Amino acid sequence: MNKKLLALLLVLAMSITVLAGCSQPAEEPAEEPAEQPGEQPAEExxxxxxxxxxxxxxxxxxxxxxxxxxxxxxxxxxxxxxxxxxxxxxxxxxxxxxxxxxxxxxxxxxxxxxxxxxxxxxxxxxxxxxxxxxxxxxxxxxxxxxxxxxxxxxxxxxxxxxxxxxxxxxxxxxxxxxxxxxxxxxxxxxxxxxxxxxxxxxxxxxxxxxxxxxxxxxxxxxxxxxxxxxxxxxxxxxxxxxxxxxxxxxxxxxxxxxxxxxxxxxxxxxxxxxxxxxHFLPDVPPAEIPRLMAEDPNFFVFPLLGTYYYNYNMDLELFQDVRVRKALNLAVDRSLITETMASGQIPAAGFVPVGFLDHEGEDFAEKSGTYGIPTDDSQIEEAKALLAEAGYPDGEGFPEFTIMYNTSEGHQQVAELVQEMLKTNLGIETQLENQEWAVFQDTRKEGDYEMARGGWLTDFMDPMGLLAIFTTENAYNDPNYSNARYDELLSTAAKTRGAEHFEALYEAQEILMTELPVMPIYYYTDVMLVxxxxxxxxxxxxxxxxxxxxxxxx
Missing domain, CATH: 3.40.190.10 (Periplasmic binding protein-like II)
Structure with a gap:
């Protein structure tokens, strides 16, 4: 490899037909098999x-x-x-x-x-x-x-x-x-x-x-x-x-x-x-990143076509009111989070990250807009007003809930920032809980959470690779979101090309970001020491x- 740092928008030049070789829920393994495989010590x-x-x-x-x-x-x-x-x-x-x-x-x-x-x-x-x-x-x-x-x-x-x-x-x-x-x-x-x-x-x-x-x-x-x-x-x-x-x-x-x-x-x-x-380290402690980025030629930062977010458990009465979900989204300063993480992440105002080109050669995320979701703290008053309309002026009477994440210093740092923003900006009290990978995936998939970290990397160079996970009963639809029109649009997108394909996807993301079963935080980057x-x-x-x-x- 002869490149230390790729510009985050390099992906804009990629062909729409290129496949990503990694996908899936970012960083999410789960339980051990029922029977342990043969464990053999490594030979010298x-x-x-x-x-x-x-x-x-x-x-x-x-x-x-x-x-x-x-x-x-x-x-x-x-x-x-x-x-x-x-x-x-x-x-x-x-x-x-x-x-x-x-x-x-x-x-x-x-x-x-x-x-x-x-x-x-x-x-x-x-x-x-x-x-x-x-x-x-x-x-x-x-x-x-x-x-x-x-x-x-x-x-x-x-x-x-x-x-x-x-x-x-x-x-x-x-x-x-x-x-x-x-x-x-x-x-x-x-x-x-x-x-x-x-x-x-x-x-x-x-x-x-x-x-x-x-x-x-x-x-x-x-x-x-x-x-x-x-x-x-x-x-x-x-x-x-x-x-x-x-x-x-x-x-x-x-x-x-x-x-x-x-x-x-x-x-x-x-x-x-x-x-x-x-010889190869696929992740580093967030506190080390600024120094490594400035000093170490063996530290790499790459763009990733994926999104870091939180799931709302849509089966709970707590999150049934879209005004509550939108208020929480408006109260989070994504720019402050990405500045703190210092790995070149882009604050997310939608779910599809930058890097996907549509039929007219325009970036899907940029053309979609921000859906009124700020990347800074400029809309706190609107968040407060929405929460008051929902019956919780200044957060009064809002039930304390738990933000869950899988064990990681980086995930902890983001959760602590979100926790503080919800308290400072809306008066909402939360608890934090971390679980090991093996437990966390099952907990989230079974819906045994209130608000939980999520992450998704697309499997192919098309916005469908991200939006499809929120179709009804998709195995990775962790908020258990369901919208018949959304499902119809993703099905249409799968069977069409060109303008019809992308018009369906633009409408689908509009629905997702209007109903907000998730809270997008940032678009991923990939850091590693080699x-x-x-x-x-x-x-x-x-x-x-x-x-x-x-x-x-x-």
Whole structure:
């Protein structure tokens, strides 16, 4: 990497068809599997072995491509699996597919696969993609990412997600090395979307060896097809990946072994990096950022197409009144928060971040406007008036509630700022509660919270990648928001292009920001510390890290 700092608006120049290789709820793993996978101690490295030390962060909920729904799990999966295509730095490269052809009417995409093997030496075929994709659609699998099939426009796929026949899905293995995909409507981003981890292949025999994705953490059953393969996994401790000699591009893989640590405390991981115990640190304590940005050439800040926000639990009477939700939004000074975080984040006045271009080449977020949501403290009086209209003048009688976040110094800092702003500006008292990743995701998904931190990175270069999560019964619709017109608009956007597509999305965001089931705080940036000894690493435009061509030079 020869760039230290990318300008935040660099993403404006990106093609609308580029896929992000990381998505999902930003930084949100969950519970351990019911049965612990085989825990094997890492072997001592040989003297000439290249060993890369990486802090993964929290212990991922799963590293099964079909079941994963978090960025940390996605980073591990990106090292151990490969799909039809691979995305690096905003460009799409051939993966298991050497070439692909799109029919003249845009309704059929044919992928011509290269000869390649699974890590156990058995051939990988087009049928492996058919199996894995249908597994992702199958309601019995209960994949949190099944909703994304609606936006692929693959014939019959979303019907299958909703209980329809898997036999009617338009995905066919013509032969071992030819995969045919039939679409309901031409979909510009379909090829790039398929580099996302949900669409990577899994081997049926391996999957069936362990329930609920446990196979992927078990070295005995973790058969993969990417640059590296799993050889050990210690829950709460770390994992070991070694070079996969069966990988089709193994000659380009320079690292022999990756030791991945599960250190989710930022200051602890930072100390480990400083003492030489880590080569790659995907996050740093907020207090260190100003100094690192000014002094350290190995500190990187990248733009991310994602949004940091808070969910209101829409099932609670406390948040039923939209005047209350709007008052809380107006009382928060987002500029002060981003200045305090000092990582280049952009204050959020909408849900879709800057960086998405519409059919006229205009930035979606800028064209959408601010929806009356300030990025400073200029509308406190309006917030007070709304709260008074709702029956709580100067906050009197407003029930104390809890702001919940997953354990992190950065999340704590934001929560404390929001807590103080609500008290100072509206007279509302709140409590703060933090939970570990494993507990937090389940708590939030079960609706056992009042107001809870959220974060989302888009899965592909289209505003749908963010707005779709608030459709009714989406697995990541944590506020449990439901609006029939909103659902209709997202469905329309999935099946249209150009002006009609974007008009539906503009209207959808207008509804979301009028009803405010969430409180957008800022648009993400990605910060990391990387040892100068590590070269050749890469990341997608949405943050997924790629070590397939990385190398340790010292």
């Amino acid at each position: 490295p040989a003297g000439d072995e290249s060993v890369f030390l990486w802090n993964v962060g929290a212990d991922p909920k799963t590293i099964d491509p079909v079941l994963n729904g978090a960025s940390d799990g996605g980073d591990v999966i990106n090292q151990t699996f490969e799909g039809l295509v691979r995305e690096k730095s905003g460009e799409i490269y051939p993966g298991i597919a050497e070439t692909w052809d799109v029919s003249e009417d845009g309704m059929t995409v044919t992928f011509n696969l290269r000869e390649s093997n699974w890590s156990d030496g058995t051939p990988l075929t087009a049928n492996d993609f058919v199996y894995s994709w249908k597994r992702g659609m199958d309601p019995a699998t209960a994949s949190e990412y099944a909703w994304i099939w609606e936006y692929t426009n693959v014939v019959g796929a979303f019907d299958a997600v909703n209980g329809g026949s898997l036999d009617d899905v338009g995905v066919t293995a013509v032969d071992d090395l030819t995969l045919e995909v039939k679409l309901e409507t031409p979909t510009d981003y379909i090829v790039s979307l398929l580099s996302f981890y949900h669409f990577l292949p899994t081997k049926q025999e391996a999957v069936e060896a362990g329930a609920d994705g446990a196979w992927a953490k078990d070295p005995e059953n973790a058969i993969s097809n990417g640059p590296f393969k799993l050889t050990s996994y210690e829950i709460g401790g770390g994992l070991t990946l070694v070079k996969n000699d069966e990988y089709w591009n193994a000659e380009e893989v320079k690292i022999d072994r990756i030791e991945g640590k599960f250190i989710d405390e930022q200051s602890t991981a930072f100390q480990a990096y400083q003492s030489g115990e880590l 040892s100068p000894d590590l070269v050749g690493w890469d990341r997608s435009v949405l943050g997924t890290i790629d070590f397939s061509t990385a190398e340790l030079v010292n």
